Amino acid sequence: MKKITYAITNILLAFAFVGCSASLHTSAENGDLEKVKSEISKGIDVDYRDADGKTALIYASTANKTKVMEYLLEHGADINATTQFNETALFWATAFGHVDAVRLLLNKNADTQIINNDHKTALDLSRDLNKEEIERMLIAEITSKLAQFKVGMTMSEVMLLPFLNTSSFRFTFIASPDKEERWKLGDYILIFKNEKLSSWQIK
Numbered sequence: 001m002k003k004i005t006y007a008i009t010n011i012l013l014a015f016a017f018v019g020c021s022a023s024l025h026t027s028a029e030n031g032d033l034e035k036v037k038s039e040i041s042k043g044i045d046v047d048y049r050d051a052d053g054k055t056a057l058i059y060a061s062t063a064n065k066t067k068v069m070e071y072l073l074e075h076g077a078d079i080n081a082t083t084q085f086n087e088t089a090l091f092w093a094t095a096f097g098h099v100d101a102v103r104l105l106l107n108k109n110a111d112t113q114i115i116n117n118d119h120k121t122a123l124d125l126s127r128d129l130n131k132e133e134i135e136r137m138l139i140a141e142i143t144s145k146l147a148q149f150k151v152g153m154t155m156s157e158v159m160l161l162p163f164l165n166t167s168s169f170r171f172t173f174i175a176s177p178d179k180e181e182r183w184k185l186g187d188y189i190l191i192f193k194n195e196k197l198s199s200w201q202i203k
Contacts, residue, residue, distance in 0.1 A: 024048065028056035028072065031065035036072070046077045053083035061089035061105070064098035069105075079110050086116045094122045094138075097131050106141050113164060113186035123187045142187050142202055149190070153197040155183075158190065 024044050027035035036056070040046060047055050057077040060068040069089070073079060080088050090110045093101035106112075112122055120128070123142065126135040145163045155171070158164070164185070174182040174189070181192040184203060191199045 022050070024056050025050060025054065025059045028065065028068050029059040029063050031060070031063060031068055033068050033071060036068055040075055046072055046075050047081055049081070049083075053085075055081045055089075057081065058083065058089045058092050061093040061098065061101045062096055064093070064096070064101045066100050066104050069101060073108055079105065079108055080114060082114065085118075086114065088114055088122075090114075090122045091116060091125060094125050094131060094134050095129060097129070097134065099133055099137070102134050102137055106137060111163075112138060112141055115186065121187050138187075139202060146200065146202075149188075149197060149200045151197060151199075154195060155192065155197075158185070158197060 024036060024039040024046075025048075027039060047057075049055055055077065057069060057072045057079070058081070060066075060072065082088055088110065090102065090105045090112065091114075093105060115121055116125075123135065123138045125131075126138055148161050148163065149158070172184040174184055176182070179193060180198075181195075183190045183192065187203055189201050189203050190197060
């Protein structure tokens, strides 16, 4: 009987935990900062994911709730947490056209080079959905990293650049005119000659 009671208690606690976590997501999406604070104070994992892999930060980003986003980030939320489709808060803020949310995420160093399951970056998404202001913001952020590329780098050295340190990026071969090799890496086009980087640009 004690074992049965113990098992039932654990099940009830598990349901209660899921309920609190769902409440965190709802509060984040609604922009209810006080409720978000309350849920976090109860020990709810700030990066708890629902069945789709969404976190509270992602829910807040879909609704442009920047105060909640800031609070979650200050309390350890993973800015690059991904859903089951490998989409971060930056993807969702971009998709909904939330300029303020995108600006906040970029200011907090959100990774712009994560590629979702459709092989697209946030920049690709902004172009697909005609989010022109967000596209300009993303291009400015991506351009700011160009100086880290150096002529003569090998492909291995390029892959070690800190801003490309993500498991989701991949090289895609484009063409090889003459003795050049053109590769797409996230939002960048890299041109190698004799296995050394010779030039680069934003795609």
